[in-house]
Amino acid sequence: MTKDHRPYVVKKAYLKFQKFYARHFLRPQMDHLGPGFTFMRPWHVELFGAPIRLGAYATVIATPDKKVRFSVWPAEAGKGHITIGDYGLICPGVRISSAEGITIADNCMIANGAYITDSDWHGIYNRLSFGKARAVTMERNVWIGDSAIVCKGVTIGENSIVGAGAIVVDSVPANCVVVGNPARVVKNLDPNETFTTRAEFFSDPARLARDFMAWEQAMLRGNTLFGWLRHLLFPTRGD
Template sequence: MIKDHRPYVVKRAWLKFQKFYARHFLRPQLTRLGTGFTFMRPWHVELFGAPIRIGRYATVIATPDKKIRLSVWPAQAGKGHITLGDYCLICPGVRISSAEGITIADNCMIANGAYITDSDWHGIYDRLSFGQAEAVEIGKNVWIGDSAIVCKGVTIGENSIIGAGAIVVESVPANCVAAGNPARVVKRLDPEETFTTRAQFFADPAKLARDFMAWEQAVLQGNTYFGWLRHLLFPAKGD
């Protein structure tokens, strides 16, 4: 379907239902869920273990074929956690698995299919053990590219970018672009440049909500219930 044929009132009801689902089914499984969150298709978000903390104004996007999985399997008592800061973006297919501790700071963006883990999950010789686990630290405003893998013991400095498909096995400094397998620094960013972050996007949440509402009303203007049902049952070419 190219065009969204839903009437505006149906679109608003759909968004409210997603918010209700996240509050009713996901929030009780989380140690913390900050205000202003947006979950798209939250029934495709899978949570296991604790503690899992998500900060304010998180945007979490899941799809039927690319579920989001956040899992804590502590290697020892009192170990293991997933902590996401404020304004983070989590795209479809992201997996985060912790045995020791994974901390992701504010304004981070994690792209489609990325995997972050702090453990080997099996020993080299003892395949029944958890293997080695070392905490992962991801600094503010980091962008992790499509299908990248961040492994145990890694620290990624603030503002850095991890290229698509990169395998990060060693720490990456701040203000760098790292790519490849294993990932290596391929570019230095200018720390004197001004970085525009997701926090600025949410600087005025009330105005942002009004702007989105106005945009949705304009896009869906003229849609009717009859037209929506007709396109659901008898989609025509170009719909």
């Protein structure tokens, strides 16, 4: 489909249903879900275990073929958690699995298909054990690239970027770009530069909501219920 043929009233009802679904089915499974959250296709978000915490203005995007999965399997009593700060972005296919503890600070972005884990999940010799688990920490404004893997015991410093497909097995300093397997620093960022974070995007939530509403209305202007149903049942080239 190259165009959204839904009338605005249908699109608005769909967005309200997504919000209702997240509140009714996902929020009760979390220890904390901050205000201003957005879940796109929340029925494709899978939660297992506790505690799982998401901060304010979290954006979680899931698709039928790329579910988002947050799983806590404690290695021992009192261990294991997933804690994500404010303004986080979780893209389709992201998996986060914790046995010890995974802490992700504010303004972090995790791209399509990334995997973050704090455990091996099996011992080298004892394949029935959980293996060794060591906490993972991502500091503020970290960007994890498409299909990257972040392994146990890693700390990723503030503002740093993990390139697409990288496998991170050692800690990453602040203000750098790492790529490869195993990931290595290929570029240092200027810490004196101003970083524009996702917090800026949400600095005026009321205005942002109005802007999105105006944009949706403009994009869907002229769409009718009959036209939408016709395109659903009898799509033509260019739909």
